[in-house]
Amino acid sequence: MASFHTVLLSRRHWMWGAAGMCSGGLARASEPQVVASFSILADMARELAPTGVRVASLVGPDADAHVYKPTPNDARRLSQARMVLVNGLGFEGWMDRLIRVSGHAGAPVVASRGMEPRRSGAHQSGLGSHSHGHKHSHSEVDPHAWHHPGHARRYVDNISQALTERWPQHSQEIGARQSDYVLRMNALEGQLRARLSQVPRDQRRVLVSHDAFGYLGEAFGIDFLAPQGWTTASEPSAAAVGRLIRQVREQRVRALFVENISDPRLVERIAQESGARVGGVLYSDALSHPGGRADTYLRLLEHNLVTLTDTLRATR
Amino acid sequence: MTAWFEPFAEFAFMRRALVGTLALSLGAAPMGCLLVLRRMSLVGDAMAHAVLPGAAVGFVLAGFWLPAMSLGGFVAALMVAVAAGLVTRITPQREDASFAAIYLIALALGVLLVSLRASQMDLMHLLFGSVLAVDDAALLQMAAVSGLTLLVLAAIYRPLVLESCDPAFLRQVSGSGALVHLAFLMLLVANLVSAFHALGTLMAVGLMMLPAAAARFWVADLPRMAMLAACLGSSSGAIGLLLSFHAELPSGPCIVLICGLCYIVSVTLGPRGGILARRWHRQTRPIR
Amino acid sequence: MRFAASARRPVLRLHELTVSWHGHPVVHRLSGVFRTAGLTAIVGPNGAGKSSLLAALAGGRVQVTGRIERRLPQRLAYLPQADEMDLQFPIRLGEFVAMGLWSRIGWWGGLGRQERDLLHEALVTTGLGGMQSRLVGELSVGQRQRARFARLMLQNADLILLDEPFNAVDARTTCDLLDLLPHWRAQGRTVIAVLHELEHALRCFDEALMLARELIAWGPVGQVLTAANLERAGKRVQSWNEFGPGSEAKDAPPAAGPERKFPS
Numbered sequence: 012m013a014s015f016h017t018v019l020l021s022r023r024h025w026m027w028g029a030a031g032m033c034s035g036g037l038a039r040a041s042e043p044q045v046v047a048s049f050s051i052l053a054d055m056a057r058e059l060a061p062t063g064v065r066v067a068s069l070v071g072p073d074a075d076a077h078v079y080k081p082t083p084n085d086a087r088r089l090s091q092a093r094m095v096l097v098n099g100l101g102f103e104g105w106m107d108r109l110i111r112v113s114g115h116a117g118a119p120v121v122a123s124r125g126m127e128p129r130r131s132g133a134h135q136s137g138l139g140s141h142s143h144g145h146k147h148s149h150s151e152v153d154p155h156a157w158h159h160p161g162h163a164r165r166y167v168d169n170i171s172q173a174l175t176e177r178w179p180q181h182s183q184e185i186g187a188r189q190s191d192y193v194l195r196m197n198a199l200e201g202q203l204r205a206r207l208s209q210v211p212r213d214q215r216r217v218l219v220s221h222d223a224f225g226y227l228g229e230a231f232g233i234d235f236l237a238p239q240g241w242t243t244a245s246e247p248s249a250a251a252v253g254r255l256i257r258q259v260r261e262q263r264v265r266a267l268f269v270e271n272i273s274d275p276r277l278v279e280r281i282a283q284e285s286g287a288r289v290g291g292v293l294y295s296d297a298l299s300h301p302g303g304r305a306d307t308y309l310r311l312l313e314h315n316l317v318t319l320t321d322t323l324r325a326t327r
Numbered sequence: 328m329t330a331w332f333e334p335f336a337e338f339a340f341m342r343r344a345l346v347g348t349l350a351l352s353l354g355a356a357p358m359g360c361l362l363v364l365r366r367m368s369l370v371g372d373a374m375a376h377a378v379l380p381g382a383a384v385g386f387v388l389a390g391f392w393l394p395a396m397s398l399g400g401f402v403a404a405l406m407v408a409v410a411a412g413l414v415t416r417i418t419p420q421r422e423d424a425s426f427a428a429i430y431l432i433a434l435a436l437g438v439l440l441v442s443l444r445a446s447q448m449d450l451m452h453l454l455f456g457s458v459l460a461v462d463d464a465a466l467l468q469m470a471a472v473s474g475l476t477l478l479v480l481a482a483i484y485r486p487l488v489l490e491s492c493d494p495a496f497l498r499q500v501s502g503s504g505a506l507v508h509l510a511f512l513m514l515l516v517a518n519l520v521s522a523f524h525a526l527g528t529l530m531a532v533g534l535m536m537l538p539a540a541a542a543r544f545w546v547a548d549l550p551r552m553a554m555l556a557a558c559l560g561s562s563s564g565a566i567g568l569l570l571s572f573h574a575e576l577p578s579g580p581c582i583v584l585i586c587g588l589c590y591i592v593s594v595t596l597g598p599r600g601g602i603l604a605r606r607w608h609r610q611t612r613p614i615r
Numbered sequence: 616m617r618f619a620a621s622a623r624r625p626v627l628r629l630h631e632l633t634v635s636w637h638g639h640p641v642v643h644r645l646s647g648v649f650r651t652a653g654l655t656a657i658v659g660p661n662g663a664g665k666s667s668l669l670a671a672l673a674g675g676r677v678q679v680t681g682r683i684e685r686r687l688p689q690r691l692a693y694l695p696q697a698d699e700m701d702l703q704f705p706i707r708l709g710e711f712v713a714m715g716l717w718s719r720i721g722w723w724g725g726l727g728r729q730e731r732d733l734l735h736e737a738l739v740t741t742g743l744g745g746m747q748s749r750l751v752g753e754l755s756v757g758q759r760q761r762a763r764f765a766r767l768m769l770q771n772a773d774l775i776l777l778d779e780p781f782n783a784v785d786a787r788t789t790c791d792l793l794d795l796l797p798h799w800r801a802q803g804r805t806v807i808a809v810l811h812e813l814e815h816a817l818r819c820f821d822e823a824l825m826l827a828r829e830l831i832a833w834g835p836v837g838q839v840l841t842a843a844n845l846e847r848a849g850k851r852v853q854s855w856n857e858f859g860p861g862s863e864a865k866d867a868p869p870a871a872g873p874e875r876k877f878p879s
Contacts, residue, residue: 249571249578252459253338276460283462284339364704485722489714492704492751495695499673500717500770547705547750 043067045174046088047096048103049076050298051157052122052166054308056096058192059171061181072298072306076102081109089113094177096170099123102154120173122166129153129225155295157308158227158315160200167192199309203316207231210323216264217319218255218278218287223295224315233319236264252281259285266322268293290322334572340459341568347461347469348564348582351522351534354473356557357480358518359539360549361511365491367422368540371532373430374519375455377407379437387444401520407433408512416505455527458568458578465525472521476514483507488549526579533583534560541590544597559589623650625686626774626805627672632681634664634671641667643829644681649807651773652800656816656836657809659826660852665809666696668826669778672807685774690718692772694763696779702752709747712737712762715769737765742791757788764792775799777808781815793819813840827851 043065047053053068060066069085070076089095090113097106099121110119131151156162171189175182207215215233217224228235236258258264259281267282267289282289293315294305305311334341362368381403382396389395407429414425456465480487486507489497497504522531538559542552567582574581598604627649634642641664649655657665671677673693713726713734720730738744741761746754751762760780767775781789796819799806810816816823816836823839825831827848832839 247457247459247577248575248581249334249341249344249459249568250573250575252340253334253572256338256340276456276462280340280343280460280462365701483722485714488704488706488710492701492706493699493711493714495699496714496766499691499693500714503722548707549705552705 042091043088044093045096046092046094048098048106049296050074051296051308051311052096052098052170054298055122055163055166055192056170056174058308059167059185059188060174061178061184061188064174064178070297072300072303074297076296077104079103079105081105085109086113089115094173095119096173097121098154098156100128100152100154100156120169122169123154123156123162124169126156126162126165128156129229131222131225153223153225155223156226158224158295158312159230160196160312161230162226163196163308163312164193167196195309199313203313203320204231207233207316207320210320214265215323216262216266217290217323218259218264218267218281219293219295224293227315231316234264247277252277256281256285259287266290266319268318268322288322288325291318293318331569331573334569340461341572343461343466344458344568344578345565347458347466347526348530348534348568349561350466350469350473351526351531352538352557352560352564354469354476354518355522355531355535356538356542356560357549357553358476358515359535359537360542360552360556361487361491362515362536363539363543364549365422367426368536369423370426370515371519371535372528373426374404374407374516375523375528375532376434376437377404377430378520378523379403380433380440381406381437383437383440383444387440397520397524400523401516403433403437404516404520405513408516409509412508412512416508455523456525458526458530458582461525468521469525472517476518479510479514483510487511529583530579533586534564537583537586537590538563541586541593541597544593544599544601547599560586563589623652625649626651626689627686627807628682628684630682630684632668632671632679632683634667635678635680636667638678641828642671642826645826645830647824647830647833649805651805652803653822654796654800654806654820655808655822655824656820657807657824657826658813658816658840659831660849662828663826663848663852664828665826666778669693669776669807669809670695673776689774690770690772691774691776692767692770693776694767694778694780696782697759697763704752706751707747708738708743708749708751708754708762709734711751712743712765712769715766715771718770733769737768740768740795741765742788755785756783757785760784761788761792764795768795773804775804775806777806779809779811782811789815796820816840 045053045056045060045064045066047056047066047068049070050068050072053066056066067088069081069088070079086109089110092115095110095115095117097103097119100123106119129152131153157166167189171185174185178185212232216236217233218236222235224233224235227233236255264285264287267278267287268291279289281287294311298307298311299305305314335345359371362370378400381399381401383399384403385392385396385399388399407426411422411425411429414420414429415422418425461469486497486501486503490504490507494504518535519531522535526534538556539552541559542555546552546555563585564582567585568578570576570585571578571581593601595602596604625648629645629647632642632645633640641662643664645668657668659665667677671679672683673691673695675693713720713730715737716726716730716733720726726734734747735744738747741764743758743761743765746758751759754762764780780792784792793815796806800821808820810820817840820836822834823836824833825839825844825848828851831848831851832844
């Protein structure tokens, strides 16, 4: 038994040594020090956090944060974390209670702090609101701000600031990581915009089965329509579906996209009836599993825009 | 007035939903009547949960490939039905208890299997369709299952009725009791799972049980009860869809609630055992 | 018309038959012969094993040791006590009785002219003429029993086993149904009936089998239904219940009570 413990301990020491710079503040390497509410935030935090700081996510890849049910293990991880990172804007309705229950000291870091959120039903390019007469069962504020590169940069700023506050001895490293990340983000954004510019503005009309891309549309000048509200729990009325089909026909929406967590059959049905094309999967609320097409935030952004562009171009 | 029916003219998805509901009503009505008469009314709901372990196994083996999960779900439901049927035949336990016991085991197993994959994905959500999303394949499937149901029921009608009301006599004249029972259960599973897949669990079970339970208050014998139930189901479907369209309400619950309204009206006004009918009888025939 | 006892062929022969129910023997080492064209009543006190014996003769779900020889080919009809019927299941009287013709119509056969005539005749004979469209669940107990008898008639069986057929049935129905038995005997059928009321046995039946877990007496009804036999039967069942098989409680108190009743 003793030899087992020795082996374990020596492995730990080896890990710490290999990590290079470390200080006494990095005890308990097995527990994450930064716990983010969902995978996209966790990915950003991982990019920005100094080496040796472990980041974990409560809602994992390909999972739905709207209907997530926290486990006792989550509460434990929160209580032992030094930094809790949430999106805010009403995205994680279950988070406040969980933080209270876990006894985590300090307030959570809200990634979207200081930004002006978009309201649901707000529409671009005068298509008219699709939500006339709609009874909303969800909040009015759209929380999916990470799809907008501008807001994403704010997220990065807020996260970096919070990290620096907690690990001031690594502020230089954090700053370097932040600059690098933002550079990469900007470069990617430039590429994607160039690609998208090949599609005329009036043809950038897209239907998704989950209304989570408002910010993406705002940022890149794409019109998104949706048959359902934000959450995945609501069941559509025939009237809403009919209205949408009419709208798709009238506005000549050309591409339909199926999100990875909503009912794809409904979208297929609408596509068939309205003559639009179904274009594949867009990632809205979560990263894909590691090794998938959208396993980091940047790859998610890239995948979404490349898919959109290709489908829109193909329908011309 | 015709403006009411315009949605069916304008939209293909409404027409499909209507045809889907019709197909379901035709096949599910006689099954529902038999369930009501054999005191198996909660079996439909139980089956909705019994598909979970099969779907979970399908998911574990083949990922998010819908046919694998559907097949797994079907097999699981079938195993639950057959196991419950065997317990009912071999032991003194009745069908309602044996079904309850076995579906609960299946459900717990399913929840366990799903949780092992560490993913919170809602398998059921993917597995169960919705009436507004019925496509050609689902329609064909429903029509085929309904047709098959009617054919098989016609074939086994006599032994099935006998097995339901006087199984001791059936044992005397024919050894086919177990076979007929099994055939009935398999038909039930086929109907339910196919309806879950196309239209979702609420609609499938609702349209199977509510019209049958309502029809009980109007007619006595099985064939007419089934026909009435089919009529009630189809018309509820049409009315529910229209209501869902004109009043901005979700369609599945709408349709089932219209069925529910039929049921309440039947309980109150139905001539065979309805509340008002019973009171009227009591008044006109004083107890000696 | 009564056949001479020797001219009637044996239909069932029992050799040391023991019937057990959940591991407890309820009929102990019964041997004897049932013959064609005969009406045999099985009588005995409560708990004597009569129903179990009948179930065993019908080939039902009881454990049996010893031998039952049945003369084949032979159609058998068994009317158990009406416990397993689900009365709220809607079936019309006509359909219900017509099931007796199963051997002719099977799963899918329709009711042809002949079958419908037979059905009509059976219904009229049992006093249910014209009630074909009534629901079985809405009939009285007596009417239901008539219906079961009608169904039995349509089964056209050579060997008829009846388990307490007149239990809880009104006197009028009992009378009418008892009147059918001599006709069946005249047709050469064998009827074995478990009876509760000894009057019925005395009135209509030729032979009686008095059972009290083991055989007390078997023979012509007048010889079997004596006071002495009745008393022996009562004591035997008592001692069985207290001491198990094969015992005779010589010190058991003499049974009191009026004649023609089993001491309990």
